[in-house]
Amino acid sequence: MLELQDINVRYGDFHVLHDVSLSVGKGEMVAVIGANGHGKSTLLKAVCGITPVASGSIRFNGDDIANNAAPQLVGRGLVYVAEDRRLFPDMTVLENLQLGAFLPDARKKEKQNLERVFALYPRLAERRGQLCSTLSGGEAQMVALGRGLMSNPALLAIDEPSLGLAPNLTETMLQTVATLNREGLTVLIVEQSLALLRGMIDRVYSIEEGVVSASELGRVQETL
């Protein structure tokens, strides 16, 4: 479904990603693990059209999408959930979720997807009229993930959902992602620790100083 071949990304003179190649098959949940500052978020941003790619190809469902604008990619079903959530702080939970269904295809399923999000996170239904600037970190993460689901994704690219969350909330959040994956949603997830994703993912890549290598899941788990 998603195939990256020799991707390079630079911030000015700083070479962040070096010839990165990876793939995500339909229905898979694939993780990219690495320490802070090694290029995990840049990788997802490059895939999702937020950060420009200097060279290499990104194919999504067979089409080359490298350097396509983010809104175009959302229309194709490639949806990004950022580590810093990027919610609209002075808008309500409901408005944030509704904006997830901004594009015409997603709008057609807005009601159905909203019910699904509220079923996943009943707390969001209770707080639908609350401004996002007043939510706790966990609730904000629920809105971020919910807003991503409202865009009707074929592949959800999630950047460190555990960031700033208490361990129990992180586990709940990741269990929700795993459930969505079991229901058929393809997931590319970035995390600092594989321990959080134990038993959920199909394959794992590790990233170090902008270089990605495919790792055997069993071997990585053993080293943990």
Added chain:
Amino acid sequence: MTQMIEVLLSGMTQGAVYCVIAIGLSLVYGASRILNFAHGSLYTLGGYIAWFFVVGHYTLPLWLGILASIPILALSGVAIERVIIRPLRASENWKINTIMVTLGLAFVIENGLQLVFGPGTKTIQPFTEGVLTLGGITLSWYKIYIFAISLGLVAALEVFLTHSRYGQAVRAVSQDMQGAKQVGINVNQVFGLAFALSVVLTGIAGILLAPVFLISPLGGWGPFLKAFVIVVLGGLGSTKGAFVAAFILGVLEAYIVFFLGPNWAMPAWLVMLIVVLMIRPKGLFGVWEN
């Protein structure tokens, strides 16, 4: 006492029109972080376009002149964003560059208007003459219309921003541009829409005030300066702040003119700007820190 109430009502009317001009300026800043220094010239442009339809070339009634002006103003806004602003956004120092270029645009519009319509002043007849007298208080009917139309425009904009899909997109872009891209919003389209709405609002204000003040090529700087002070007091990018600040400053101006005379109006606005920047630089409802 009656006189004081008349001054208050007059100030509120002025405040309502200033509010329309200031919200236009604030809308563009909120969405695109661009301070449009040509905003005052676009106010003047509105007056001249309406004059063309109502006096200069055709003899349409003023209300029809306003309706005919709206698409021209909207297209002007879209063209400014598409042709002038968008290419500049790619440059490194785009914030300073856009300020300089919109300042240049203001001079181009003013000189263009001077070439086409001449340096002299123009005027338009109001929709209605006469005054309303109620309990000893006298107010012209035209000012009542101005007040009602201005508030109607602000209310319509608020409904659009709150309840329509594209209005929500404008708010989304102003709050988090990357977040807006992530949900599929085309930010360039939103910038174009914000410019179109902004020019329509300030242009209509220029038309509404044309029967009260005269239209002249350089007549936009006063309203621009006032809109700028309102936007700073209200908080850059906050339409709610602009609404509140416009009424505060409109009424304050009316009392200053009443007690000290019209020559004190503009110095008073400049003093207000300095005071606001010293005491609360982010304004009443500012998004400056974002």
